[in-house]
Amino acid sequence: MKKQVFILAGQSNMSGRGGVQWYHGLYLWDDVVPDECAASPSILRLSVDLNWEEARDPLHIDIESKSKTCGVGPGMSFANHVLKETGCTSPNIGLVPCAIGDTAIKEWEKGSKLYNQMVQRTKAATEIGDGGEIKAILWYQGESDTDSDHASEVYGENLKNFIEDVRLDLGLPNLPFIQVALASGSERNIEKVRKAQLGLKLPNLVCVDAMGLPLNSDDLHLTTQAQVKLGKMLAEAYITQFLVQSSADNEPKIC
Template sequence: MAFARAVRAHDPECTGPLGLVPCAVGGTAIREWARGSHLYENMVRRARESVRRGGRIQGLIWYQGESDSYTREDAEGYKGKMEELVKNVRADLGLPLLPIVQVAIVSGGDAAYVETVREAQLGMRVENAVCVDAKGLDLKKDNLHLTTEAQVKLGAMLAEAYLKNFTSYSAPGCT
C-alpha cells in the first residue's frame, strides 16, 4: 500500500483507480515461478484478468529470492532463471518493455548464498528493469522478514524507483 500511496501522491490529478495485483507466495524459489508452473500461470492469469475492463499493466514489482539462498546451485542459477522469468512474462502479457522493479534481498538462508543472490539481482542487466536494494532496512526478530516500518519504507523506495525510471511508460496525466 505504501507503493500505491506514493505513486498516487506523485500525480494528484489522476483520479482513476490504481490497482495492484498481488501474486506473492512466501517461501518460494525462483524455479517455482518458471513458465508452465502453477505459480507462474496463476500470476499471468491474474494480470490478464486485471485489464479485462480497460485497465493497463504498468509494471511488475518482484521481491523474491530468500529461498534461493540455501544452496549454491539455487543461488548461482538465480540470475538466469530471473532473466528467463522477465522474458516470459513480457512475452505472455504482450508487453515487451514492461517495467520491472526488483528488490535485492537482505536476508535468507546461508549468508554467502544471500550475497550470491543479491549480486545477481543488483547486477542483472535487463532492459527497462531496475533494482532497489533492501539492505539496511530493519528485520524482525526472525532475521528474515522486514518490520512493518521497513515494509512501508520499501514501498516508498519502490515507488521512487518506478517514478524516476518509468514515468514515460505511463499515459499522460496518470502514472
C-alpha cells in the first residue's frame, strides 16, 4: 500500500522546539511527549539517510545540525489527528521532515541547498519501499524574515515563487500547500510578513493562523501544547479543504 506523504518544511517552529528550554548554558528537551503525539505503527518518517521508520518526536532530530535541540513540533499531532478523523488503521502516513531552524525564505529559493534537499527527499519518499503519494506540504517559516525591513517587504513574492517552483519541480501543479501565519517574530516587521502570508492567493493554498498560541519563555517558539493544537489545526485544514471537498460521498478517507 502506498503511503500518503506529507512534507514538513520551514524553520524551527516546524522542526519543533516544544519542551525545549535553556538550562545552565544548554538548550535541553524535557522528553515529554503528549498523548496526541504518540508514536503509531501507522505513522512513518523518512530518516536523514532516506529510510522509512516509525515516526516519533523529535521528528527532526537527525535533520537539523547537532548544535540545535529539537523537541515537539506539529507533525505527530497532525498525523495522529488525520488518522483519527479518517479512520485509517494500517500504516499509511509518511512524514518527511525537512525544516531547518533560523532560516530565511531566500535560503529556500530554487537551487539552494535547502530547496534541493527538500525536493530530493520528497521524490525519494515516493519511491522507497512500497512507494508513496505526495498529499501536501506543511510550511511554517518567516520569523527570520521579520528581522529585515527588506526581507519582510518582499516576503509575499518570495513565498509565491517558492510555492510555484516546488510544484513545478515535483510535477504537481495542484499540490496542496498549507502554510502557517506567524505567531512570533520581530515586532518591527511581523505584521508585514503575516499580511503577506494571510493575503497570498494561489490555488490549493490554505493559511492556518498561529497567532495567539502559547510561546516558550523565549517568546519565539511554540510550547508543546501549542504545537499539539497547531498540528490539529493543520489536520483540520487538510481534511476540510482537500479531502471533504474532493469526496463524492463527503466521507473522506486516505486509506
